[in-house]
Amino acid sequence: MIILVAYDISDPGRRDRAAKLLQSMGLSRLQRSLYAGRGGAAKARDIARALERILDSETDVADILVLPDHAWSRRIEVGNGRARVPGRARPPGVHIA
Amino acid sequence: MIILVAYDISDPGRRDRAAKLLQSMGLSRLQRSLYAGRGGAAKARDIARALERILDSETDVADILVLPDHAWSRRIEVGNGRARVPGRARPPGVHIA
Structure with missing residues (x-):
């Protein structure tokens, strides 16, 4: 199974903490907030409880999904976004461009 | 099945066109770029081909997934982000906060 986390966090400090948290829990960065x-x-x-301690529940949101492989x-994947997310993880998937 | 589209687009004009495209194809906005x-x-x-005509393939990226219900x-869902995405679609799901 694959866990996918997308977040929309207004404050740069909280965003940074969320990014570090997800990486520390073994997730790879696909997009700036995915x-x-x-x-x-x-x-x-576990990820949800940890994010809950970081996010401002009124202004921020995270969606966490568990996907079958x-x-x-x-x-x-459309585009590759390497310029925006250097070292963007390139997991398996159909790549259009 | 549910289609999930997450994008990371640098240019506001392209971002706007992508958002309008997805809404015109019947998708609801969950987060600013989800x-x-x-x-x-x-x-x-179809969504991928349409996005391909909008995105700059070097700087932008979109990930499109088809999920079982x-x-x-x-x-x-952690937080509710209403303040950031007024009218955020509230599809079914476990809501933590």
Whole structure:
């Protein structure tokens, strides 16, 4: 299974803390506010509880999903965004450009 | 099935066009650069081709996934982000805060 975390955080400090948290929990950065990594429902709940301590629940939001591997491997990537996310993880998936 | 689109687009004009495109294709806005809506692989490919005409493939990126309904309905939402995404679609899912 793959855990996908997307967040929308207004404050740069909180954003930075969320990014460090997700990387420390083994997720790779796909986009500036999109992370993915191996894991299931229990790990997703751990991530949610940890993010809850960082986010301002009124202004910030994070969506955490647990995907079957096939949903992940069939993912379509448009553009590559290397310029924006140097070292962007390039997990399996269909690459259009 | 649910289509999830996350994008990271540097230019405000392109970002705006991508947002309008996704809404015109029936997706709802979850976060500033995260959209979701009903649909399968064929619609996902249509979205990818349409986004490809908007994005700068070097600086921008979009990830498009097709999720089974259960992956979507078990999604965990931390915070509600209403302040950032007024009218944030509130599809089914576990809401923590």
